[in-house]
Amino acid sequence: MALSLILFDCDGVLVDSEIISAKVDASLLKELGYEISANEIAERFAGLTQDRILELLTAEAGIRFPEDYAERQRVELDRRLAAEITPIAGVHEMLDRLDLPRAICSNSSSERLKIVLEPTKLWDRFRPYVYASREVGTKRPKPAPDVYLYGCRQFETAPRETIVLEDSVHGVAAAVAAGCRVVGFTGGQHSYDGHGHALAEAGAETVIRRLSEFPGVVEAFSNWEAA
Numbered sequence: 001m002a003l004s005l006i007l008f009d010c011d012g013v014l015v016d017s018e019i020i021s022a023k024v025d026a027s028l029l030k031e032l033g034y035e036i037s038a039n040e041i042a043e044r045f046a047g048l049t050q051d052r053i054l055e056l057l058t059a060e061a062g063i064r065f066p067e068d069y070a071e072r073q074r075v076e077l078d079r080r081l082a083a084e085i086t087p088i089a090g091v092h093e094m095l096d097r098l099d100l101p102r103a104i105c106s107n108s109s110s111e112r113l114k115i116v117l118e119p120t121k122l123w124d125r126f127r128p129y130v131y132a133s134r135e136v137g138t139k140r141p142k143p144a145p146d147v148y149l150y151g152c153r154q155f156e157t158a159p160r161e162t163i164v165l166e167d168s169v170h171g172v173a174a175a176v177a178a179g180c181r182v183v184g185f186t187g188g189q190h191s192y193d194g195h196g197h198a199l200a201e202a203g204a205e206t207v208i209r210r211l212s213e214f215p216g217v218v219e220a221f222s223n224w225e226a227a
Contacts, residue, residue, distance in 0.1 A: 049141045
């Protein structure tokens with residue numbers, strides 16, 4: 001089945017932001033007496049909203065977060081992202097090779113998306129088709145499929161004619177649940193041993209490590225029937 005649309009996750013796919021977020025979280029959690037490495041945070045929580053991460057840590061570890069914790073985390077992460085964000089290697093060259101309509105479907109806020117996309121010169125390559133899951137449609141974040149379904153609707157494209165590039169288990173699960181074709185990506189600094197296997201287990205039909213591989217996968221998927 002020919003493809004008609006490409007939907008990208010943003011963090012860890014277009015920009016190398018997941019590792020920065022994980023380092024911020026690890027540092028702030030250490031201040032609360034909870035030791036966890038940035039790599040473990042990336043492995044377990046990449047792709048989830050900060051609210052969901054706090055819910056999980058509260059349930060699992062009984063951490064009592066101060067009332068200002070979420071705001072402190074937001075301010076510090078925005079500061080670090082503005083100072084340190086870099087594009088994933090080869091992202092612009094990849095986009096130059098793709099002819100299909102494209103959009104971003106992310107769990108980040110539109111404000112944060114602008115923080116990471118503008119300095120990496122990606123904002124103008126996608127706007128106005130940049131969708132923050134908690135600000136569009138049903139406002140349910142991944143792993144719910146809603147933001148991917150919303151993206152498909154904006155282009156009047158069936159999910160099975162849509163290919164998604166995702167780096168997190170939760171994001172892959174969202175795209176699979178939406179009925180899209182899904183490619184996993186393990187080229188960000190936050191990648192971990194077993195990352196590709198985890199994405200495949202979540203439903204990615206194939207996994208790539210370099211963005212330069214993606215245009216060829218898009219072409220191949222247009223000629224492959226879904227497994």
